Amino acid sequence: MQSNASARGRTLDLTPHFDNDGISTAGNTADGAFNVWRNTFPAEDLPASGELVDVAGIAFRFPSKADGALNNVVCGGQLIEVPPGAYDWIYVLAAGERRSEDPVYLHFASGAVDPEWLRVSDFWPGPPRFGEVVAFRARSMHYPRHAQRNLEPTIWLQRVPVTRLDRLVAVRLPENRAMHLFAATLVPAVRAVAPAPEPAREEAAVR
């Protein structure tokens, strides 16, 4: 992880959807509750609040780590509007309470909707079961009453493909209580996308 102006992607602001605080400082490990045991990621091992970070060549805006601040979204079927555009990938910084997978629904300017898989491995120490890359691996796990060394929670870099050659306008997250997203970035399409033909949209609306 490093700051790098050449990192790709258009960062997506998830702040309005944040509903969980999964990060605490060593001075107040009781802040937040990523899981039911109230474990949290240690702020000291993560990027600064609001920092633009480069993770494997993708730019992400890291969420706030301040005490009491919400900094991730628990997947609960939220509809997230995106800057309309042609994209190849949606990259996310994510972690699971146990690994899980579910479809996200991609909404396009033409009215088309496609499901694509979002897959996230466990934040507890373990392998990336879905081929993710480690974005951040902390040196300790926070418990409300102490910081546990040698227990290294992970935030993963994962991605979702946008296969339709159309302009993406929104993403519906899964309803899956195990999946948390800390940040998201859209990577523009390499190939230009032609606008969807108007008749097709009207036809679809009639049906």
Place this chain on the structure above:
Amino acid sequence: MSVVLPEIEYWRHDLSSCLQDCLATLLIQRGHDPVPALGAAWDFYYPPGDFRPEEYYYPCRWDGLAESVLPYHPVTSRWRTPPGPGAAWAEVRAEVEAGRPAIVAVDNYHLPFRPAYGDVHTNHLVIVYGFDDDASVAHVIDSKPPRFRGSVRMDDLSAARGSANPAHHDRDLFYTQRPIEGRWLEVRVGGDFPELTPEWVRTVVERNVERFLDREGDGAFSGLTGLRDYLADVADRAGEADGPRVMDELYVVGWAAQQCAGLHADFLAAAGRRLGRPRLAELGRDVDRLAHHWSDLRMLGAHCRAEPAAAAGRIRARTVQLVSDTQRALARMEGAVACG
């Protein structure tokens, strides 16, 4: 006297409980690959009301815990509950002295190497693989992160094994209020393990499918219909007075089902690779999908303890997906068996 048993190795699967971790360490010590043994059976079975607050809870279809986890292998087990603290150590010491690592139940609250030390009560399993009478220590291995292998003061181990396992605060969850009582699991590993051949894998898959499709459950939730009925029952009971306990049950019983699916997925994937049968690996991926449904169900149970009724709709919706994907996996397995 001092004893340290050899060939004691860590083993952990990201969906396993301490039960499979411990059984795997015993299998490795006897020269066996854990995944073909622990992952061969795929099942859903739950006798109503059987749930116990233990990290190692596993609903037993057959007589014996190991017999139910590894029904295709010659491994047996019996719980031993010694009459008192002295006997609790004497029995485990004798087992180790005889060359057999002993799986013992503990409350992590009393074990300095666990994150829960002095904080959270729980009901966990570790292995005692040695002791030093003069130093008054036992040698213990625990594969759960942060994993540990080393000596533990006898006083700490005795406290962990004799704990009343109380619930004192709001993080004493799921695995408390069941006294440990010095329990330990006597395990016997037989000699003749089946080889991972195409014929054996086919037989295993056939039996698993037959069991899943069998509608007879002897009063238990069993197989595909049992899976559907159990989760419908959970959703129905979520809004009742004992809703929080129903959520605890979903979290714990769901873990057993998730372990079973996750390990069977890896069994099929490993068989596919070793036997050059890509279709088996694909079936494994189908079964992994089922394990992932359980993550959502279990976390709904965990996070909705305070308001269980709010989880009912989500549980019903996830059940439809889980049952549908289970039917799909079973159909593909039947097709694969038919094709040889």
